[in-house]
Amino acid sequence: MTGARATDGDPGGRSKRAEATRRRLLDAADGLFYAGGIRATGVEAIAEGAGVTKMTLYSHFSSKDELVAHYLSERDARWREALEGRLAKHEAPDEKLLAVFDAYREYVVSGELRGCAFVNCAAEFPDREHPARRVAREHKAGLRRRLAGLSAEAGAEEPEVLAERLFVLLEGAYVTAAMEGDEGVVDRARRLAEDLVSAAAVARGEPSRG
Amino acid sequence: MTGARATDGDPGGRSKRAEATRRRLLDAADGLFYAGGIRATGVEAIAEGAGVTKMTLYSHFSSKDELVAHYLSERDARWREALEGRLAKHEAPDEKLLAVFDAYREYVVSGELRGCAFVNCAAEFPDREHPARRVAREHKAGLRRRLAGLSAEAGAEEPEVLAERLFVLLEGAYVTAAMEGDEGVVDRARRLAEDLVSAAAVARGEPSRG
DNA sequence: CCTAAATCTTACCGGTCAGTATAGTTACGG
DNA sequence: CCGTAACTATACTGACCGGTAAGATTTAGG
Secondary structure (H helix, E strand, O other), rough: OOOOOOOOOOOOOHHHHHHHHHHHHHHHHHHHHHHHOOOOOHHHHHHHHHHOOHHHHHHOOOOOOHHHHHHHHHHHHHHHHHHHHHHHHOOHHHHHHHHHHHHHHHHHHHOOOOOOOOHHHHHOOOOOHHHHHHHHHHHHHHHHHHHHHHHOOOOOOOOHHHHHHHHHHHHHHHHHHHHHOOOHHHHHHHHHHHHHHHHHHHOOOOOOOO | OOOOOOOOOOOOOOHHHHHHHHHHHHHHHHHHHHHHHOOOHHHHHHHOOOOOOOOHHHHHHHHHHHHHHHHHHHHHHHHHHHHHHHHHHOOOHHHHHHHHHHHHHHHHHHHHOOOOHHHHHHOOOOOOOOOOHHHHHHHHHHHHHHHHHHHHOOOOOOHHHHHHHHHHHHHHHHHHHHHOOOOOHHHHHHHHHHHHHHHHHHHHHOOOOO
């Protein structure tokens, strides 16, 4: 019972070696789960991808479900990092709002148009209370909150409305890009977003920026 | 070799009995594949759901993959029927454009928020050339064409642009409704669509309708 | 250098899956 | 009413899956 370290997600008392192994496992899980689908990918393949045995995998994660949840958590963390990196390049909140589309396009393209990992997870796991589904929900909620905050900063009269519209546009563009194999739709959705953001700013009496 | 009827999708020389069995199989496949996911649903469960044996299933469909493709084809056909039923209630093309959102909301709710079957299929089958993926692509392309036609009829200056924007809104609302368990997003997306359609009509000098 | 943690090796379990074989039975249509 | 198409019953194959067992071995770190 003392060695039940498999379940915690934070770096408790793990050695550097174990830490590195865990990293390789999560990296392998990320690549394989995303590219091939979760149910279609066996744990053995992930262990092999990490250069490790199935036994070692199970000493880091107590079950496949838990590994899946961590896989999505990692995706979420990396996404937030990439997003904030993008946003930091801009000062004005309305520019930041549009920069979210740039971050999306980058993600869409880098994933070879396999779609949103969180949406795909929802497709594979109908159970809304599956640990991975909780992570997925929180991921989307986080983006929504970010958009709402930026919308408020941009002075939109109804920040929640603008945020949801941008959110829906982002989601629609992402899923469309994956379905049709066309990443250009993200940029075209962005053009509509520009109108929405401008209109929201104009409604407040601010000058729109070209 | 003469009995190789399993592969054709049209009602060739099937008896009424076989026809009815095929119907029950497709109905069972629809319910189970959609609710539980395709990979997670075994062919045995579908046969049982149709009240027949696995052997009978395989006398109607040559493989699970083929059954999956037919499952999506059926979905597409039923969707088109439901959509045209909705559209027929309206005369003006701009009203028809918005009625698509009503049809979507109805579909979203009726499916208990399990999302778009075609998107879910894309999530489960990475191979773009999988027969089911082809059906999914054609399904989306069909809707796009319909939207583009209606946009042109509505007199939009750039029908393709309007159509794609509405399409992306529809897709985004659908996936969001499924992810967050909130069907209201479809109606809220519709509100933005109303603005887009009005703007397109206004640009042509037509009076907008309340 | 020695110890304790981390990993490896190998083999196994019970279960599920897609798909097939064979032989027997039912129901429908001419 | 009979022939044939449709379906049943049952058992099987071969593969893969998630997860576990037990003991040997390696590695890092004090």
